[in-house]
Amino acid sequence: KAHIKAIDQLNNRINAYITVTADAATQQAKEADKKLAAGNAPALTGIPLAIKDLFCTKGVKTTAASRILENFVPPYESTVTANLLRDGAVFLGKVNLDEFAMGSGNLNSAFGAVENPWKRKGEDTFLVPGGSSGGSAAAVAAQMAMGATGTDTGGSIRQPAAYCGITGIKPTYGRCSRWGIIAYASSLDQAGPMGKSVEDCAIMLQSMAGFDPKDSTSVDKEVPDYRAACNRSLKGMKVGIPMEYRAPGLSPEIEAVWQQGINWLKEAGCEIVDVSLPHTKYGLATYYIIAPAEASSNLARYDGVRYGRRVVGNSLDELYANTRGEGFGDEVKRRILMGTYVLSAGYYDAYYLRAQKVRKLIYQDFTNVFDKVDVLLTPTAPTAAFAKGENQEDPVQMYLNDIFTVPASMAGVPGLALPAGLSSQGLPLGLQLLGRPFGEETLFAVGS
């Protein structure tokens, strides 16, 4: 009731929710009460969550924040949301994002921008919540949900978590099933939890993760006890500080928070080691080839024939063109153009194939470094939340925001983003922990 009231009061301004399912949530909550009274209820019984509108939810509109799916009601439930329902969670509704998860500020939504609940001291400027899981992060930060699901392709869980002062984890690629999540870039997409604390995220991931025969890239590996991992001692643990992340443009305030994080870990008994990930500098360039390439292929299915919006024309080609012309926003069209270009005959070797080779080098950087250290500590984003309007004219400026989150996505390794301090303007600043493949437990331990 408290969360539904918060949604009623705040959603007009914050615009986190695209669809509110208050009646269904009330019904689920009543059932949860019964289960709790009977005892032995699963961990998430009665916990109210917000679901990114990229997860298909049976009988509930799922838009990907796109006009092309404005009225799409899936006949099935994604595996991750089905797992959460199995464990008793209550869904408050579907939350806003950048269209098809393409963006870093939640400014590319067909349902309007999301406002960050945080303000600069003494100012009323509209700040972005980050993206693409901006609705998820804002909903948790504004008490409009206790936790949320997100997806992360190049930083979409971690960067909005940093901008809104909450915690989020992008698990190892393959840890959660992608089945029923609307695809952006299939070799990078991962679902993960966003919440108020590391422990909340551990409890949620416990439920979301696991092998799914319906996703051939999900991994058949036991899901460890993440909540127990939150209480592990850090004595003797080796923490790497990658020098390439001291990038130009890093705000001095973020550098100070990073140093603070190093000090905390020293006090907890960790050994701090300087390390190098030499191919970091190619991360963004290769990501913005591979992600659009896969997106252009994934988005070919929205043709106005099978489902979603249809805008007729005088021929089949015209139907395609009209549907896609009206249905997709500018950023999505830009990605389709980039993606089809780098995949086209004559350019494939020069761009796409080369990017895949560099991706392997980025992966090897991580493999080498994790021979020496258990975990890496870096900032999550180069700045605090920026204002709507800043960064917006030049798409490349927006892409630069992903500089610290993209390498882990390229390598498929897990990344936990958590709040670590405030800027002089009073905005949250985040730190990121990166771990070995399937080393989420270590991230929960160090993050706690």
Ligand code: GLN
């Ligand atoms: N900002 C990045 C992009 O636009 C990452 C988005 C994501 O992780 N979904 O592609």
